Amino acid sequence: MCHLVTELKALDTQLSSWLESASQSPVVPVDTYVDDLDTAWALLKEGMGRNGDVLLRKIQVPACGQELVLIASVDGLTDTQMIDQDIIRPLLATDLPPDRWDQGAMTPIHISTSRTWSDILQKLAAGNTLVFAPGVDHVWIVDTVKYPQRAIERPQTELAARGSEEAFNEVLLTQKTQIRRRVRSPALLFRDVSLGRLQQITVSVAYLESLANPSLVATAIDRLNAVHVDGITEITAIAGLIRDHPRSIFPTIRQTERVDLAVWRLLEGAVVILMDGDPFVLVAPAPLVDFYRTAMDYSSSWIDTSFVRMIRFIGWLMGMYLPALYIALAEINPSILPSSLFIIIQGSNAGLAFSPLVQVILMIVVIETLREAAFRLPKALSTAISTVGAIVVGTAVVKAGFVDPQIIVIMTLTALSLFSTPVYELTATWRVIGFLLTLAGAIFGIFGIVIVTVGVMAVLVDMRTFGSPYFAPWAPFRRPDWSDAIWRLPWTNLQRRWTAARPQNQTWRTAEAPDLQAHLNQAQDSPK
Amino acid sequence: MRRSRRALGGVLAAMLALGLSGCWDQFSLDQRQTALAISAKPGPRGTIQWRAYFPNPTVNVSSLSQISSHDQFFQYHVEASTLAAALQAIQDKLANDLYTEQLQVFIVSPRFSTQQLASLIGAYNRQAMLPKSAYVLASATPASAFPIKIQQPPPTVFFDNYFNCRTCHPLYLAMRAWRFWDRLVTPGVSPVLPYSTSALTVRRLLVYPPQGLPVIFGPKASEGWALLTNHVVNESLTLNTQGDLIGLDHIRSHAMTQVVSGRDGLRVNVRIQVRACLNQWPPSRIPTLAGNQAIARKVSFYLATLANRAIAQAEQSHTDPFGWQRSYLFRHPRMLPPTRVGINAHLSPVQAKVTVTTQMTSQGVSE
Amino acid sequence: MNQIVEPISRWQYFWMVAISTVAGGIYLWPQYLVQHMGPNGVFALLTSVGLATALLMLQVALAHRLNQATVLSGIRRLLPVLGIGLIFPISAITCLFTDLLLLVLYGQMMHNFFYPLTPIVVIDGLIAASAGWVAFRTLSAVARSVQFWFPIILLLTLVVVTFSIPNMTHLAALLPSSDFTLRPWVQGTISTWFLFSNGSVVITLTPHVRWTHPRQAYTTVAAAMAMQASVLLIFYVVCLATLGAPAVSRLWWPVIYVFSLISAQAFFFKGIGVFVLITWTSAIVLYLAVHLFCLSFNLFDQMAEPATMLTRVSLVFGLVAALTLGTLFVPSELMARALVFHWVNPLSFSWAAISDPGLWLIARYRRARMVAR
Structure with missing residues (x-):
């Protein structure tokens, strides 16, 4: 009962203040701020002011005579020292009229005004400081935002033996700064989009204006604007809402936490989407080949990179086809195997209860469970789990007669190959397709594997990523992109940008740098 | 769109059900x-x-x-x-x-x-x-x-x-099923099979005439056949000249055959080039160029005798295990009388001339 | 309509034309030819390739003249009643029937060599469904599938052919015979027409290619045919040089037989059959996919609005179902062979020899009349 009375009182106060505000001018909308400090105080006090961290303070400013000035901020989100030194202290000393306080009274650089309560409250929630001055029909909004943020750390998911070790953190402004520090060009633009009807989170589209295709930028912004949600906490969710083929198991937009990779993509003409609150950024477009280009590929020698990429490709082949081929060759098309190999496989399987297909499925479950357990547990425990798992899988399962040792070898190679995929989200995709291939191999042998492969390829070549073919440079065949696809040519051979982003300027490096040539000529001509 | 996806899903589910209900050719390993x-x-x-x-x-x-x-x-x-x-x-x-x-x-x-x-x-x-x-x-x-x-x-x-093991044995007499069948259905060639005796050695051949039981080619005739058909891969040979023993090994041969039609049947000209490694000779003899040439002539003569023996045995049994008539019939299929079309039917007698030249080499570590 | 067709590149067109001609029935090659012509089969090969190229050139010229999105709309414009009621249906049915018989024979081959217990209809159904899965997509997607797979197929074929070189001991069998007669030559030429039954692919696709010059269409088609002719010639050489003409004429699947003899022990493959399975299966899937795409695209274009994606999917999978069910009505391999070699080939050849030049002449006549007016 008491609680109800309190609630009713609060409601009554709020309605009264609204009525008072509305009665002053019949044409003023309810959302519009009117110059009335008491009403503003009441509104804030009964609204956001119910939170303990919202600070409301009235101060006596000499320039306003007897009237008070209301200052509102959110504790923790704002830099209180800045409020004291850059807002309150100058106000107490100023003689400028309130409508000119941005010209000398308040010292922070980011000062704006607002006349609508929805905007005012949103700005307050975002960490700005509001200054309600008498005699002006707007509120001063001073940027005093202070972000609690992690230090810039090493990337956790995209490791590299050498090269930059800088990862993004959760703060959008820091993310932008990290990019800006590497691209010191006026062409670098960030287009902010506010997402979430309730949450109002800022998402920013970064691109190089002179390079990125305008239609690509427009597509990215349009797609972000088309996201109508109450709130969103993960950039993965945004990726799922704006990417092409949102139901496809193939990722059509890339996520990265590496600053160097994001910058490299910007220089290729792609757009990078940043989100406040997520240390990962999105890169678009992202054809399939892009998921196999790691940051380390560009910090190693071309031969090393090319070799590693080939190994990745062989690893992919093994991960995809090894269990399927084993089952197909052992159970349906053994005529392809040499007699010695087939009979040794037969001998190895003698007396086992399960068929190779069941054994493979059993091993998939064991490996996935171990992986999940090792991932979830603390590092110290996960090592122990891995060791126990290896012992169980390596010896006990074989001795117990559940699984053939050859299948242990096959599945270990498969797991190693699949987990060597550089981008995590693609690992899951290939695991699913590998399972599909295994099933097809178990039913129709090589024929089934071929049919599934043709089917998957038909889907892949039909996909797009922000207007670019997903399976380029293979299909459609794009010869220039082959210089940095399965292998990477030496830097001197790389002269063009990837075609995927359709940049305005295709030339990444001119064959002969005019400045360098001039410099060399000058050096030759100069007297020794 | 949603309905089309449903229809697609239905088709796929039906295919999957059909596939899973089958596994017709699947046999577990045991x-x-x-x-x-x-x-x-x-x-x-x-x-x-x-x-x-x-x-x-x-x-x-x-x-x-x-x-x-x-x-x-x-x-x-x-x-x-x-x-x-x-x-x-x-x-x-x-x-x-x-x-x-x-x-x-x-x-x-x-x-x-x-x-x-x-x-x-x-x-x-x-x-x-x-x-x-x-x-x-x-x-x-x-x-x-x-x-x-x-x-x-x-x-x-x-x-x-x-x-x-292709080069482990003196003569490569292996016959795969498809090649044997090919010889059976191709006119102008007599099928041959390696013939293993109880001692498991494969130095003889069975040559199948158009009718009846196969003809056994003994070791020397088989070697002659191998010489004429490029099947000598690692032969060795011991010659006895005036009481001296001369040993040759790593003998390989290459036969070039020319088949032309003559009035009285096919004329075949075979030139066999042999490479042999001289590895044993009497200690009293010092190897000279002339001496080597003399040995080479003897080797050539001996091998030509083997080849002629094979030809004679083939002629005697009315067979053509060398396929000479086949190569002629490939170009002149009408030469085959209709009555003789069938299993390894062949033409008229063959007049063959064999020339063997031997080149001596040495692989030793001393003279 | 725009969803289905966006222009493809010249090279994609090249691969599509190539796969739509020979790939579907290459596993039957060259038994029937050798049976009739022996070592002179190469003359029939050259003749049929020449004839097919000439007819395809006419199709390109016709496509340029009609300048319509589909062949059906072009024929409709040219001969409103006869085109819709007779010419297109006969072309479509001939193409579908050839495809059906080739599918049946392929299923039979798979059944004989690799899957003796699997019902043929399951094999055929899977192949047809895969072709449908590729074909219901856009032109560029189909073209990309073909462009991706066909070079791989050719590369694998080349590997298999290289491995078969040691078995090629009858080089004398390749020399043309001195006995050349006309009747077997004509018979040999017509008996291989199933390889060149193009299913109106050229005439349908030509308007949807990014040409820099109209002449490029002719050179591209000629290049595609030259490539396929060289593939046929290579297989012909491999078969004859391995087995000789008498043995080849007795085998139903000479190419598969010859390739099954190869072993690459260094790579732990006893039978190279696996490559045959991969290359032939993907080739026939893509061959059918290109044919299904073109046929369904022509029909889809004529459908009353609103023709949705569902309509297109239904159309393609309806054709797939028709093909699969059709295989049930061909009871034996012998019948399928008899139908292909004694009925479909002569009919298909005659129809192509009449309709292609006929349509081209009519188009030319109409154009001349229009210019005269």
Whole structure:
């Protein structure tokens, strides 16, 4: 009962203040701020002011005579020292009229005004400081935002033996700064989009204006604007809402936490989407080949990179086809195997209860469970789990007669190959397709594997990523992109940008740098 | 769009259900009984006695040393008139599926006539599940003592390894099933089979005339055949000249054949170039160029004698195991009289001239 | 309509034309030819390739003249009643029937060599469904599938052919015979027409290619045919040089037989059959996919609005179902062979020889009349 009375009182106060505000001018909308400090105080006090961290303070400013000035901020989100030194202290000393306080009274650089309560409250929630001055029909909004943020750390998911070790953190402004520090060009633009009807989170589209295709930028912004949600906490969710083929198991937009990779993509003409609150950024477009280009590929020698990429490709082949081929060759098309190999496989399987297909499925479950357990547990425990798992899988399962040792070898190679995929989200995709291939191999042998492969390829070549073919440079065949696809040519051979982003300027490096040539000529001509 | 996806999903589900309900050709590993060798010999009352040899199902790399040679293979014996009936009869005796796609050797008796063997090989060739690259050979060894339990541990059988080793033996006489069938159905060439004696050596040939039982080419005629058809791969030779023994090894030959039609039949000109390594001679002799040339002439003469012996035996048995007439008939198919079309039918007698030249080399470490 | 067709590149067109001609029935090659012509089969090969190229050139010229989105709309414009009621249906049915018989024979081959216990209809159904899965997509997607797979197929084929070189011992069998007669030559030429039954692919696709010059269409088609002719010639050489003409004429699947003899022990493959399975299966899937795409695209174009994606999917999978069910009505391999060699080939050849030049002449006549007016 008491609680109800309190609630009713609060409601009554709020309605009264609204009525008072509305009665002053019949044409003023309810959302519009009117110059009335008491009403503003009441509104804030009964609204956001119910939170303990919202600070409301009235101060006596000499320039306003007897009237008070209301200052509102959110504790923790704002830099209180800045409020004291850059807002309150100058106000107490100023003689400028309130409508000119941005010209000398308040010292922070980011000062704006607002006349609508929805905007005012949103700005307050975002960490700005509001200054309600008498005699002006707007509120001063001073940027005093202070972000609690992690230090810039090493990337956790995209490791590299050498090269930059800088990862993004959760703060959008820091993310932008990290990019800006590497691209010191006026062409670098960030287009902010506010997402979430309730949450109002800022998402920013970064691109190089002179390079990125305008239609690509427009597509990215349009797609972000088309996201109508109450709130969103993960950039993965945004990726799922704006990417092409949102139901496809193939990722059509890339996520990265590496600053160097994001910058490299910007220089290729792609757009990078940043989100406040997520240390990962999105890169678009992202054809399939892009998921196999790691940051380390560009910090190693071309031969090393090319070799590693080939190994990745062989690893992919093994991960995809090894269990399927084993089952197909052992159970349906053994005529392809040499007699010695087939009979040794037969001998190895003698007396086992399960068929190779069941054994493979059993091993998939064991490996996935171990992986999940090792991932979830603390590092110290996960090592122990891995060791126990290896012992169980390596010896006990074989001795117990559940699984053939050859299948242990096959599945270990498969797991190693699949987990060597550089981008995590693609690992899951290939695991699913590998399972599909295994099933097809178990039913129709090589024929089934071929049919599934043709089917998957038909889907892949039909996909797009922000207007670019997903399976380029293979299909459609794009010869220039082959210089940095399965292998990477030496830097001197790389002269063009990837075609995927359709940049305005295709030339990444001119064959002969005019400045360098001039410099060399000058050096030759100069007297020794 | 949603309906189209549903329709697609329905089709896919139906296909999946159909596929899962099948697995028609899927046999688990222990359901297949792998036959590695099959032998056939004429039996009583016009039947054929067949034997199929299977490796012990528990053979694997680690168990191999623990299984005695007698237990490494097992066999089934059936009597049937045709290959299909034989396979069926063997299948009846097995608890599992008779799996023949890994067959390595098909051994036939020399007592089969050309027609009987052509019928058998024709049936073998028509069976898609029998590998056409298996070796076919004739063996005088009784089928009950078929030599698969010696020398080679499973899963390979002796003759498979023997023929797979291309340069291990003096003459390469291996004959794969498809090549034998090809010779059977191609006019102008007589099919030949390597003939293994009880000592397991393969230095003889069986040559199949158009009719009747095969002709046995002895070791020298077989070597002559090998010389004329480029099958000498690692021969050795010992010459006795005036009481001195001269040893040659690593003998390889290359024959170039020219076939032209003459008034009285085909004229064949064969030039055989032989390379031999001189590795033994009497200590009293100092090797000289003239001496080497003299030895080379003797080697050439001896090898030409072997080749002529093979030609003579072929002529005598009205066969052409060299395929000279075939190469002529390829270009002139109308030369084949219609009445003679059929199993290895051939033309008229052949007049062959053989020239052998030998080049001596030395691979020793001293003179 | 725009969803289905966006222009493809010249090279994609090249691969599509190539796969739509020979790939579907290459596994039957060259038995029937050798049976009739022996070592002179190469003359029939050259003749049929020449004839097919000439007819395809006419199709390109016709496509340029009609300048319509589909062949059906072009014929409709040219001969409103006869085109819709007779010419297109006969072309479509001939193409579908040839495809059906080739599918049946392929299923039979798979059944004989690799899957003796799997019902043929399942094999055929899977192949047809896969073709449908590729074909219901856009032109560029189909073109990309073909462009991706066909070079791989050719590369694998080349590998298999290289491995078969040691078995090629009868080089004398390749020399043409001195006995050349007319009747077997004509018979040999017509008996291989199933390889060149193009299913109106050229005439349908030509308007949807990014040409820099109209002449490029002719050179591209000629290049595609030259490539396929060289593939046929290579297989012909491999078969004859391995087995000789008498043995080849006795085999139903000479190419498969020859390739099954190869083993690459260094790579742990006893039978190279696996490559045959991969290359032939993907080739026939893409061959059918291109034919299904073109046929369904022509029909889809004529449908009353609103023709949705569902309509297109239904159309393609309806054709797939018709093909699969059709295989049930061809009871044996012998009948399929008899139908292909004795009925479909002569009919298809005659129809192509009449309709292609006929349509081109009519188009030319109409154009001349229009210019005269």
